[in-house]
Amino acid sequence: MTESKVQQPFRVRNFMAQEKATAGARMSELKLPSRSEDFSEWYNQLVLRAELADYAPVRGCMIVRPYGWALWENIQQALDRRFKATGHVNAAFPLLIPRSFIEKEKSHVAGFSPELAVVTIGGGEKLEEPLVVRPTSETIIGHAYAKWIQSYRDLPVLINQWNSVVRWELRTKLFLRTLEFFWQEGHTAHATLEEAEAETQQMLGIYADFAEKEAAIPVIPGRKSESERFAGADQTYSIEAMMGDGKALQSGTSHNLGQNFAKAFEIRYLDKNGVLQYCWTTSWGLSTRFIGAIIMVHGDDQGLILPPRLAPFQVVLVPIFKNEEEKAAVMERVGKLRQELLAADLRVKTDEREGFSPGYKFNDWEMRGVPLRIEIGPKDVAKGTVVFARRDKPGKEGKSFVSQQGLAVSVAKALEEIQAALYQRALAFRNANTHKPGDYAEFKVAVEKGFSISFWCGNSQCEEQIKAETKATMRCIPLEQSGGQGKCICCGQPAKEKALFGKAY
RNA sequence: CGGGGCGUAGCGCAGCCUGGUAGCGCGCCUGCCUUGGGCGCAGGAAGUCCCCGGUUCAAAUCCGGGCGCCCCGACCA
Numbered sequence: 001m002t003e004s005k006v007q008q009p010f011r012v013r014n015f016m017a018q019e020k021a022t023a024g025a026r027m028s029e030l031k032l033p034s035r036s037e038d039f040s041e042w043y044n045q046l047v048l049r050a051e052l053a054d055y056a057p058v059r060g061c062m063i064v065r066p067y068g069w070a071l072w073e074n075i076q077q078a079l080d081r082r083f084k085a086t087g088h089v090n091a092a093f094p095l096l097i098p099r100s101f102i103e104k105e106k107s108h109v110a111g112f113s114p115e116l117a118v119v120t121i122g123g124g125e126k127l128e129e130p131l132v133v134r135p136t137s138e139t140i141i142g143h144a145y146a147k148w149i150q151s152y153r154d155l156p157v158l159i160n161q162w163n164s165v166v167r168w169e170l171r172t173k174l175f176l177r178t179l180e181f182f183w184q185e186g187h188t189a190h191a192t193l194e195e196a197e198a199e200t201q202q203m204l205g206i207y208a209d210f211a212e213k214e215a216a217i218p219v220i221p222g223r224k225s226e227s228e229r230f231a232g233a234d235q236t237y238s239i240e241a242m243m244g245d246g247k248a249l250q251s252g253t254s255h256n257l258g259q260n261f262a263k264a265f266e267i268r269y270l271d272k273n274g275v276l277q278y279c280w281t282t283s284w285g286l287s288t289r290f291i292g293a294i295i296m297v298h299g300d301d302q303g304l305i306l307p308p309r310l311a312p313f314q315v316v317l318v319p320i321f322k323n324e325e326e327k328a329a330v331m332e333r334v335g336k337l338r339q340e341l342l343a344a345d346l347r348v349k350t351d352e353r354e355g356f357s358p359g360y361k362f363n364d365w366e367m368r369g370v371p372l373r374i375e376i377g378p379k380d381v382a383k384g385t386v387v388f389a390r391r392d393k394p395g396k397e398g399k400s401f402v403s404q405q406g407l408a409v410s411v412a413k414a415l416e417e418i419q420a421a422l423y424q425r426a427l428a429f430r431n432a433n434t435h436k437p438g439d440y441a442e443f444k445v446a447v448e449k450g451f452s453i454s455f456w457c458g459n460s461q462c463e464e465q466i467k468a469e470t471k472a473t474m475r476c477i478p479l480e481q482s483g484g485q486g487k488c489i490c491c492g493q494p495a496k497e498k499a500l501f502g503k504a505y
Numbered sequence: 506c507g508g509g510g511c512g513u514a515g516c517g518c519a520g521c522c523u524g525g526u527a528g529c530g531c532g533c534c535u536g537c538c539u540u541g542g543g544c545g546c547a548g549g550a551a552g553u554c555c556c557c558g559g560u561u562c563a564a565a566u567c568c569g570g571g572c573g574c575c576c577c578g579a580c581c582a
Contacts, residue, residue, distance in 0.1 A: 170579090
């Protein structure tokens, strides 16, 4: 058996190896590169060291480790709740799609064919018709909807599926862009354009609500330009978030597919007047890329910082003791407090590992982003207190003595404060790095390290020019407009809408 | 696809120029000792030196070919 060479799970740079000889150098190896010094490397090492994910033997593929998957499960629950509350149901459609399906919708095939993985052999035999590994499921679902929908009474159809898809990307990065990624894709069919448009916007709103309330990430919902539109959509909407380096990340999308797929797959219904009509369809998705957003929005130089509402562990209990006698007393108290917290539906982890110093554990859980750490030593047992250490406030500033009385209430309160503080910090950062340039020169400065909001004439030539000259792209036309009229930031022609520009992942 | 870098223990690397016993740090295992911000000591396990071929008495090292990974660019949800 030949062992395939895998990318290095732990790449500590050469320049660090040089410091190794000196006494203090070991610390620098344990630390992440700082965000300001090398944001990209900070991200790579954080993902590995927080044990969210690891590289797979195939280029561009990712192993989601249990801690990362637990985070994803919490994301799934928060979204699934919202989908169900708006009348959607889950189902599962196949991984393999006949290649001819992809080819039925003109712009869909044009958009996706360069990045398809195709199966040509099955059971040792060359296949009559190659099968593509789904890059998204509009086609195979469209085929099913054509069979299921006959009458206006069958509408709307509101189905979602949780799955993974494959797109053969050239340049990959853990969570942000991998060959295979996990997501949910919702697919709906409606009787009218208006209903389809309402659905598209409703789901965009759900993504925005999820991002802000659960992940503490402020987002800008908006409409995509023609060039950034999904292959096969009449209209694409997205939520855009600002990462810690000032770049934009599209964090969820919602598409109004018009009648494009309905016509390609003959999805039709008989209306009340007995007239055969094509359906109006939508699709919307949010992927594990969102985990990348959480990392890049909230993380600091110590590691990950998870929003309490999504964190796999909201609280970690770290016992501290010197000898067996102290250990017995401390562990007994830790066990009791743990039960109290569990009874209050808090997600709690007790770090019982032997042979690791408390200091090591502090750093370890900070790397993993647990929002609240509770330290309990012999002094606390004696005094009836514990030490809270808030992850969002490093060092002594985030530490406080808290009574063991009513601990579950104090913890819940602290978690809410952390959740709110993370959102406020992210919002303040985005505001500080979002500018409203008065001319093109100011625009260029603004998109160097953040967002620009300015009038845009709607002409794709300006979009192209801006991209060529600044590397910034139009992220979206925000739904929320201040109104009025102005001049295009690029060409100076009259413009009615303001657009969001920034460098993007 | 173009340019650059790299493949040696689980990880980070040295050794290669000048061919001859495969090494260091971290991690891992055992024991002792420690524990309120990344403890310490002692012992131990662990290698297809990416693959194939060539040169040579002898190849991690020299030569030829292949494969893979990373970074930058191009392309792109």
